[in-house]
Amino acid sequence: MEYKVAKYIQIKQDIISAIKSGELQPGDKVDSESVLKKKYNVSTITVRKAFNDLINEGYLNGVQGLGTFVAKKQMIRGLTSISFSDELLQQGYEIGMHVDKIEEIVNATIADKLEIPQDQSIVCVRRIRLANNEHIAYQSSFVDSRLLSLEQAKKIYENASFYKTLKENKIVPVWVNENYSVKEVNDNNIAKLMNIKKGTDTFFVKRIAFNEFDEIIEYAETYFNKDWYSVTVNIKI
Numbered sequence: 001m002e003y004k005v006a007k008y009i010q011i012k013q014d015i016i017s018a019i020k021s022g023e024l025q026p027g028d029k030v031d032s033e034s035v036l037k038k039k040y041n042v043s044t045i046t047v048r049k050a051f052n053d054l055i056n057e058g059y060l061n062g063v064q065g066l067g068t069f070v071a072k073k074q075m076i077r078g079l080t081s082i083s084f085s086d087e088l089l090q091q092g093y094e095i096g097m098h099v100d101k102i103e104e105i106v107n108a109t110i111a112d113k114l115e116i117p118q119d120q121s122i123v124c125v126r127r128i129r130l131a132n133n134e135h136i137a138y139q140s141s142f143v144d145s146r147l148l149s150l151e152q153a154k155k156i157y158e159n160a161s162f163y164k165t166l167k168e169n170k171i172v173p174v175w176v177n178e179n180y181s182v183k184e185v186n187d188n189n190i191a192k193l194m195n196i197k198k199g200t201d202t203f204f205v206k207r208i209a210f211n212e213f214d215e216i217i218e219y220a221e222t223y224f225n226k227d228w229y230s231v232t233v234n235i236k237i
Contacts, residue, residue, distance in 0.1 A: 011050035026072040096130035113219040136228040173209035
């Protein structure tokens with residue numbers, strides 16, 4: 001006996017198949033409600049039910065006034081690795097990095113985070129993180145200049161990795177404390193480098209990294225593009 005598939009399920013299945021086959025790529029706009037109504041000979045309610053299910057299941061994103069688009073694959077943070085690059089590689093991404101600036105600063109607030117004298121100079125490395133050529137994060141790392149000099153920090157241009165640069169200078173983080181919040185990007189330069197509009201909400205992560213002696217070796221602030229980032233935490237009872 002042949003069972004008839006509900007029209008909204010058929011619409012869902014067809015769109016999912018197109019995504020999985022590569023016919024629809026992340027960021028592609030899918031057919032509008034009016035087009036799908038005619039194509040499947042259904043009501044607006046039926047099309048919207050299919051869209052709502054696909055959005056809730058993470059296949060599509062709806063943008064007010066623009067339409068419905070194939071969702072981008074998110075970088076899912078499992079909180080299993082100190083290295084952001086390692087997590088991306090494990091998930092099959094091609095990774096990249098562009099250095100925005102490397103500078104030596106004096107900043108009392110950051111010094112307090114590092115638990116060093118407020119007038120002690122700090123080396124700051126600011127960079128854009130890329131996954132599959134998409135700009136997904138802007139990171140600023142701060143290290144006591146007595147641990148890492150400005151010249152030593154510039155090795156990141158060769159290494160293309162901040163933590164590799166730290167390791168070369170015998171600075172090895174073994175555990176970190178991270179604080180997550182939602183924060184608007186109000187810096188024009190950061191917004192431009194992330195390819196987002198100023199005022200856009202992002203995941204904002206403050207990280208303090210410690211060595212084997214529980215000494216602070218790095219303080220970092222990262223803006224993650226919310227369209228590319230999520231966090232999964234496993235809790236064992």
